[in-house]
Each structure stands twice: as C-alpha cells, then as structure tokens.
Amino acid sequence: MKKFFAVALGILTAIGGFVDIGDLVTNAQVGARFGLSMGWVVVLGVLGICVFAEMSGRVAAVSGRATFDIVRERLGPRMGMANLTASMAVTLLTFVAEIGGVALSLQLVSSVSYLLLVPFVAFAVWLILWRARFSLMENVLGLFGLALVVFGVALWQLGPDWSRLLHQLAVVDKPGDEQWRTWAYYAVALFGAALTPYEVFFFSSGGVEERWTAKDIGTMRANVFIGFPLGGLLSLAIAGSTAVVFGPLDASVDTLGQVGLPVALALGKIGLAVAIIGFVAATLGAACETGLSVGYSIAQYRGWQWGKYVRPDVAARFHLVLALATILATGVLLTTVDPILVTEFSVVFSAVALPLTYFPILVVANDPDYMGEHVNGRMANTLGTVYLGLILVAAVAAIPLMVLTRMGA
Amino acid sequence: MTDDDRLAAALDAVLHLLDRQVVDVDGLLVCKVDDVELTEFDDGVLGATALLAGPAALVPRYGDDGYGRILRDYWHRLGGQQADRDDPYRIDLALVERLGSGVELSVPRDGVLVRQGQRAKRLNDLLQMPVQDRDGLPVGRVLDVRLEHETVEPGERIRVTGLVVGRGRPGSYLGYDRRPDMGPWLVSRILRFLHRHSGFVALGDLDELDWEAGVIRVHEGALRPLVAAGS
Numbered sequence: 001m002k003k004f005f006a007v008a009l010g011i012l013t014a015i016g017g018f019v020d021i022g023d024l025v026t027n028a029q030v031g032a033r034f035g036l037s038m039g040w041v042v043v044l045g046v047l048g049i050c051v052f053a054e055m056s057g058r059v060a061a062v063s064g065r066a067t068f069d070i071v072r073e074r075l076g077p078r079m080g081m082a083n084l085t086a087s088m089a090v091t092l093l094t095f096v097a098e099i100g101g102v103a104l105s106l107q108l109v110s111s112v113s114y115l116l117l118v119p120f121v122a123f124a125v126w127l128i129l130w131r132a133r134f135s136l137m138e139n140v141l142g143l144f145g146l147a148l149v150v151f152g153v154a155l156w157q158l159g160p161d162w163s164r165l166l167h168q169l170a171v172v173d174k175p176g177d178e179q180w181r182t183w184a185y186y187a188v189a190l191f192g193a194a195l196t197p198y199e200v201f202f203f204s205s206g207g208v209e210e211r212w213t214a215k216d217i218g219t220m221r222a223n224v225f226i227g228f229p230l231g232g233l234l235s236l237a238i239a240g241s242t243a244v245v246f247g248p249l250d251a252s253v254d255t256l257g258q259v260g261l262p263v264a265l266a267l268g269k270i271g272l273a274v275a276i277i278g279f280v281a282a283t284l285g286a287a288c289e290t291g292l293s294v295g296y297s298i299a300q301y302r303g304w305q306w307g308k309y310v311r312p313d314v315a316a317r318f319h320l321v322l323a324l325a326t327i328l329a330t331g332v333l334l335t336t337v338d339p340i341l342v343t344e345f346s347v348v349f350s351a352v353a354l355p356l357t358y359f360p361i362l363v364v365a366n367d368p369d370y371m372g373e374h375v376n377g378r379m380a381n382t383l384g385t386v387y388l389g390l391i392l393v394a395a396v397a398a399i400p401l402m403v404l405t406r407m408g409a
Numbered sequence: 410m411t412d413d414d415r416l417a418a419a420l421d422a423v424l425h426l427l428d429r430q431v432v433d434v435d436g437l438l439v440c441k442v443d444d445v446e447l448t449e450f451d452d453g454v455l456g457a458t459a460l461l462a463g464p465a466a467l468v469p470r471y472g473d474d475g476y477g478r479i480l481r482d483y484w485h486r487l488g489g490q491q492a493d494r495d496d497p498y499r500i501d502l503a504l505v506e507r508l509g510s511g512v513e514l515s516v517p518r519d520g521v522l523v524r525q526g527q528r529a530k531r532l533n534d535l536l537q538m539p540v541q542d543r544d545g546l547p548v549g550r551v552l553d554v555r556l557e558h559e560t561v562e563p564g565e566r567i568r569v570t571g572l573v574v575g576r577g578r579p580g581s582y583l584g585y586d587r588r589p590d591m592g593p594w595l596v597s598r599i600l601r602f603l604h605r606h607s608g609f610v611a612l613g614d615l616d617e618l619d620w621e622a623g624v625i626r627v628h629e630g631a632l633r634p635l636v637a638a639g640s
Contacts, residue, residue, distance in 0.1 A: 065430065073582075075582060077428065080428075362593065363583050369425065381594070
C-alpha cells in the first residue's frame with residue numbers, strides 16, 4: 001500500500017509538474033491561432049519527452065550518473081564545454097522566463113507591477129533551492145500544479161463543438177488565413193516547449209538525488225509513461241480552451257492574463273483563482289527545476305559535489321552557482337524585457353539545443369559497460385532513432401523559421 | 410551496472426576511465442578524472458600510476474590551438490604569481506577501490522587531493538599524437554590507450570599494452586569502433602563507417618615513441634583490427 005501511494009504521488013507530481021511557462025504560453029498562442037490543429041505536435045512532443053526521460057532516468061538509476069556526467073564522458077572536455085555553454089544558455093533563458101512567469105501570475109492577483117515582484121520571487125526561489133528538502137519541493141509544487149486541471153473543466157463548461165475540435169486534432173491542416181511557414185514555426189516552438197532540455201537534466205539528476213537504483217526503474221517508468229501523457233492532456237486543454245474563446249475573435253494571446261481568460265469566462269472568479277494557483281505552482285516549480293538544472297549541469301561537468309541530498313556547505317560551489325544564476329535571472333528581468341517574449345525565445349532555442357544532450361544519452365543507454373542488462377531494447381532504440389531524426393530536423397529548422405516568420409508574426 | 414572492477418582487467422583509458430566522476434568511500438563527489446599520470450617503470454614498461462585532477466590537468470586538454478590556447482593564457486593570467494598553477498592534483502591508483510561508471514575511492518575525500526609536485530608524462534601527451542610509418546607517411550593519430558592490470562613482484566600495476574589508432578573523426582569517444590554490437594543500428598553503422606580505418610597497435614610493435622618530438626613510428630602491418638578491450 002505504501003508502495004502504491006509512492007507511485008501514485010510520483011504520477012500526480014509528474015502531471016502537475018509537466019506544464020511550465022513555455023507550455024502555458026505556447027499552447028495558448030497556438031490554440032488561439034490554430035485551434036487544435038496542432039494537437040499532433042503536442043502528442044509527438046510528449047512521446048518524445050517520454051522516450052528521452054525514460055532513457056536518462058534509466059541511465060541515472062542503473063549507473064548513478066546524470067546527464068552532464070555522461071555528456072562530459074562521451075564527448076570529452078572540448079565538445080562537452082561547447083555543449084554545456086549552449087545548454088546552459090537555453091536553461092538560463094528558461095529560468096528567466098519561469099521567474100518572470102511567477103511574477104506575472106502574482107501580478108494577476110495583486111495588481112502590483114511584476115517588476116516590483118521579481119526580486120521577491122527570485123529570493124523565494126533561491127530560498128527554496130537553498131533550504132527546502134528535494135522531495136518536499138517536488139511534491140508540494142507538483143500537487144498544486146494539478147490546479148491546472150481547471151482548464152479541462154473550463155473547456156468542458158465552454159461547451160465547444162467537440163466534433164469540430166476532434167476533427168482539427170485528427171487531420172493535418174491549418175486555418176486558411178495562416179501560412180505554412182508560420183504553421184511550421186509554431187510546430188517547432190510547440191515541440192521545443194514539450195521537449196525542453198532542462199526537464200531531462202532535472203529528471204536524471206533528481207533520480208540521483210532520490211537514490212534510484214535498478215529496482216526503481218518500474219516506478220520511474222510509471223511516472224514517465226502515465227504522468228507525462230496526462231500532463232500533455234493539460235497542454236491540450238489549454239490550447240482547446242483558448243481555441244474556443246479566441247479562435248472566433250481572430251485575437252492573439254500576448255499576456256498571461258489572456259491565457260487565463262477562458263477559465264474566467266467559463267467558471268468565473270473561483271475558476272480564475274484556481275487557475276492562478278496553478279500558474280504560480282507550475283512556474284515556481286519549473287523555476288526551481290531550471291535553477292537546479294543550471295547548478296547540476298555545471299557541477300557535473302566539473303566533478304563538484306552537487307545535490308540537495310547533502311548539506312549546502314558540503315556542496316558549496318553548487319549552491320554558489322544557484323545563487324549566481326538567480327541573481328543573473330533577476331537582473332535580466334529587471335531590464336524590463338517582456339517575460340512572454342523571453343519564453344517564446346526559450347522554447348525555440350530549446351529545440352535547437354536538444355540534440356546536444358539527447359545524442360549522448362541515446363549512446364550511453366546502449367552501452368553495456370554502463371547499463372549491463374538494462375541497455376535499450378528494440379522498442380526504445382526504434383523510437384530513439386526516429387526521435388533523433390525528428391529532433392535534428394527541428395533543431396536545424398528552428399532558427400531559419402524564426403527569422404523567416406519574424407517569430408510567427 | 411556491471412559489478413566487476415574495470416581496473417582488474419583490460420580497459421581503454423579514454424573510453425573507460427578519462428572524464429569519469431571520482432567518488433569517495435562515503436559516496437561524496439571528489440572530482441573528475443581530468444587526466445591520467447603515465448610512468449615509465451624501472452623495467453622500461455609504461456604504465457598508468459595516478460589520476461590527475463583540477464584545472465592544471467583539464468585546461469591543457471582543451472588543445473594547443475585556437476580557443477584552447479586562449480583559455481590556457483587566461484588561466485595563467487588569473488594567477489601568475491602562483492608557482493603551482495600548472496601542477497595538477499594527483500590521486501594514486503592504489504587508492505582506487507573499483508572502477509565502474511565512476512571511480513570509487515577506498516578513502517574519505519578529506520585531503521585526498523595532493524599536488525603532483527613534478528611534471529610527469531600524461532595520457533593527454535599521448536592522445537592525438539601522430540602515428541607515421543617508416544617513410545614518414547601518416548597512419549593516423551592516437552585515439553585511445555589500452556591498459557591492462559598485471560601482477561609483478563613486489564605488487565600490482567596497470568601497464569599500457571597498446572594504442573588505438575585512427576583518423577580522429579568525430580565520435581571516437583563513443584566506443585562504436587570497438588563494440589559493433591552496440592545499438593541503435595543506424596548510429597552504429599554511421600560511426601563505424603567513419604572509423605573504418607581505426608586499428609590497434611600493440612606497444613611492442615612500435616618502432617619508436619618520441620615524446621619530445623611528439624610522434625610515433627610504426628612498421629608496416631603493425632595496425633591490427635580493433636576489438637573490444639579484454640576480448
């Protein structure tokens with residue numbers, strides 16, 4: 001029974017922790033402009049993050065080595081450093097976006113400018129990273145993130161034409177007033193939002209934090225293969241509800257308030273309150289995860305002690321990186337750069353940086369020296385190879401599409 | 410994880426030892442294996458004797474040209490007054506309990522890193538060294554160094570048995586050239602094609618290993634098919 005609760009808790013936090021600022025913004029924007037016609041990208045992206053997370057989780061459980069240990073070992077210090085620089089640039093960008101997301105969510109409640117809230121949010125994030133127990137941080141924020149289920153309820157309350165929505169999901173098409181290259185740009189952005197590199201840095205390092213062994217592979221798989229797809233449903237619900245409200249108006253989504261608008265229309269104040277709790281929990285959880293990912297990755301590259309399973313003074317350099325990253329993110333936000341714009345950049349650059357860490361993980365998951373009997377099976381390798389192709393295409397296409405479409409304008 | 414100790418049998422230094430995490434007896438993290446100290450024993454046998462760590466071992470591995478040189482210049486300029494700027498930390502191989510996915514030490518990490526004190530030969534001096542035949546024509550570059558555990562009086566040691574030599578194309582740290590059975594199929598095919606010229610040269614088949622000039626000379630037929638270490 002205790003085991004059952006542990007698995008159930010893991011799945012619930014995986015659902016609640018799945019959505020972050022990138023998913024919120026990108027899904028709402030795509031829903032408003034394309035309806036559910038891009039639902040297949042969400043499905044593709046969710047399956048991709050399942051394949052990637054399962055492999056890195058398995059490597060972490062069997063070998064005790066997290067993502068950037070593997071990157072450094074397999075690519076050497078030179079390529080590893082290039083990889084680290086690119087991955088950390090994207091993760092820091094995401095970290096900035098998440099902290100901005102928390103501040104924007106709190107602005108919805110308090111009507112205080114998010115710029116005034118940013119330093120307090122950043123301080124709270126740093127405090128969590130420094131003091132909170134790993135499992136406490138994961139579970140509390142993950143469970144509160146489940147509040148985003150309110151988008152599913154809102155979609156149902158809005159009473160859409162279900163057959164039309166499902167038809168949009170089933171066929172590959174676009175609304176007549178959109179160009180195919182804009183369509184392709186948003187497809188890559190949505191793919192990058194679902195498959196963000198930090199999710200894997202965090203997932204594999206978290207496995208080491210929680211001392212997974214080969215025995216935990218079953219639990220890990222349950223979290224990944226049940227939790228992530230259900231989290232993906234939340235993404236679809238967000239896209240669906242903005243599709244119903246904004247689609248007929250030809251309006252675009254540019255603020256976090258607009259993301260929450262369908263919930264307010266369908267469920268009133270109470271619904272909006274629940275949605276905002278979901279926003280805060282999802283972005284705060286993701287802010288902690290991205291912040292930790294920066295510390296994890298740099299420490300893993302250099303061999304420093306890292307992790308929240310030891311006292312902060314034992315992992316001093318790791319905690320110094322966390323503090324510096326938080327200060328840097330605060331500084332970036334206080335330049336008054338629009339956090340939504342940062343989010344849009346972060347999901348596109350996520351798609352660019354993804355192959356850098358995906359490929360070494362795919363190789364090591366096949367290496368019997370590390371994995372023994374737990375090497376990739378035929379299924380994992382078939383999917384792994386298909387996704388290697390998809391990820392490479394998305395990475396190569398991302399920047400040209402961004403320039404060509406002027407970021408989907 | 411395979412339970413056996415890699416250091417107790419044959420291994421490839423780059424593929425199985427270099428850049429791995431060093432963990433102490435309590436499971437705390439110590440450093441990375443930034444380089445490996447090579448020593449010529451009294452009987453003329455070349456062997457691996459210690460792990461090297463710290464920026465003094467890592468920075469030279471970024472290379473002698475381009476960014477590698479810039480990085481090294483900056484590294485020196487940051488502490489020009491320090492005499493031990495180029496002196497890496499050293500962990501004797503005798504302190505290594507087991508080599509698995511990480512290097513497990515038999516002692517706690519407190520005070521385990523001591524300065525090497527003198528410049529010894531390093532694995533990195535050997536890596537990428539050009540290999541030529543007797544006419545001076547290039548055969549390839551050193552991609553990896555094969556090590557083997559042996560027991561000789563008065564104790565045990567790790568000796569170098571040969572070199573993996575290839576054209577140095579991308580992906581030489583991935584191990585596909587030595588493990589044809591490793592998946593996924595497509596990746597394996599592409600990387601094995603890129604490394605189809607790679608081979609193994611036993612240390613005894615070297616005509617000359619010139620550390621000063623940084624060149625290795627072999628005679629014809631010294632390059633043998635590459636198989637996994639220990640097989």
